[in-house]
Amino acid sequence: MQRITIVGAGFGGLNTVQALRKTDRHVGIDLVAPRPAFVFYPGTIWIPTERRRPDRHEIPLGTFFERMNVDYHEASATGLSDDGRRLETTAGPIDNDGLIIASGSCPIDRPEGLEHAFVPCNGIDEMARLRERLHAIDKGTLAFGFTGNPDEASAIRGGPVFELLFGIETWLRRSGRRGDFRLVFFSSSQRPGRRLGDKAADRLIAEMNKRGIDTRLGVTPTRFETNRVVAENDGSENEFDSDLTVFMPGLTGAAWFDRTKLPRSTGRLLAADRYCRVSNSRRIYVVGDAGSHAGPAWLPKRGHTAENQAAAAARNLLDELAGRAPSKPFRAEMVYIVDMLDKAMLIVRSEKMTIASPPLRPLHWLKRAFEWNYKRRFQ
Secondary structure (H helix, E strand, C coil): CCEEEEECCCHHHHHHHHHHHHHCCCCEEEEEECCCEEECHHHHHHCCCCCCCHHHHEEECHHHHHHCCEEEEECCEEEEEHHHCEEEECCCCEECCEEEECCCCEECCCCECHHHCECHHHCHHHHHHHHHHHHHCCCEEEEEEECCECCECCCCCCHHHHHHHHHHHHHHHHCCCHHHEEEEEEECCCCCCHHHCHHHHHHHHHHHHHCCCEEEECCEEEEEECCEEEEEECCEEEEEECCEEEEECCEECCHHHHHCCCCECCCCCEEECCCCEECCCCCEEECHHHEEECCCCCCCCCHHHHHHHHHHHHHHHHHHHCCCCCCCCCCCEEEEEEECCCCEEEEEEECCCEEECCCEHHHHHHHHHHHHHHHHCCC
C-alpha cells in the first residue's frame, strides 16, 4: 500500500486529509504534528474582548483521525533524507511514497524587543495574555501594527491586526471608555491592506479615520520597549508611547527547512509551482503558509488559500503516484471577512474580480456562523 505523509495539523494539513480521502479511501496517510488538535486561529481575535473563551478555539482531532483512517504521529519534523522519501522527526523517521508539507510559517524574530509586543499568530495563550493586559489598563495608548518580510512581498499577515484594532475600539466604545484611550495604527506600508485590493485598503483607512484612530503609515519599527515604539520614518527616527502594543512581523520558513535540500524563495519559504509541487522535487508538495507559490502578486497567506492549495496538492500527488503528470493548478482567490466585533467587511478577490463591502452587521454574524460550521468538520 502506498503511503502519504502530511506535516501539519492546521488548515492546510487537515484539508489535505479530507481532499485525499474524497478521492482515495485506501491510500495510507501519516500525519505529523506536535499536538493532536486544530486551532481555529481566525476566531482568536475575539479572545481579548471576551467574545470567545480561549478553550473554544481548539478542537481535539482524535475522532477526526479515526474517521479519516489517519495514523497520527505526535512529533515535529526535523529534516528530510533519501531524496524526500524519509521524513525525520523528533519521534523517529517516517518513510513515504509522497510528502505534503503544511507546517506553516514562522514570524520573523525582529524588530528588537519583540517580546514587549503581543503577536496575534502566536496562538491562544498569547491572545489570553493580551486579554489580561487589556483589562488591566484604565487609560493610555494602544498601538497596533504590522510589517512584512522585506525579501518576499507575499509573506505578510496584517488581517488579524486590523480585526484586533477595530474589535478593541468597538469594545472600548461600547463600554463607555473610548475617550480614555488613544489608538494608533502603524505600518511599514504607505497603503496597508493593498493586497486586499485598492478599494479594500481605502475602506480600512477610512474606517480608522472615522473612529478617530491615529495612523502612522510608512513607519518601520526598529525597537519595542515596555511602553514605547521606536520606528524609522524616511531615514529619521521617531517614537511614540504605547501602553500596549500588538504587532505582527513578516513571515519566513520553519527552522527545519534549513535541514533539507528543498529549494527556497528569497524569503526562505519553500518554492512551489502552480500545482503546489515543490520545485525540482519528486512527489513533494507544499500547502499554505509554508510555501512561496507561483501565482498573482496579491496572493494572500490565509486559511482559504491553504484550502484551495490542499485540494490541488492532494489531486496532483495522487496522480503522480498513479504515474500521471500533475495537471490541477490551485485556485488563486481570497475570501476574507474583516470583523469589527459588531459588524464586518467582506473582501473577495480573484483574477477576475475584486469586492470590498462597507462594514455591515450581518457580515459579523456570517463570520461567526462560518467559524461554527468550519470547526464542525473536524469534531
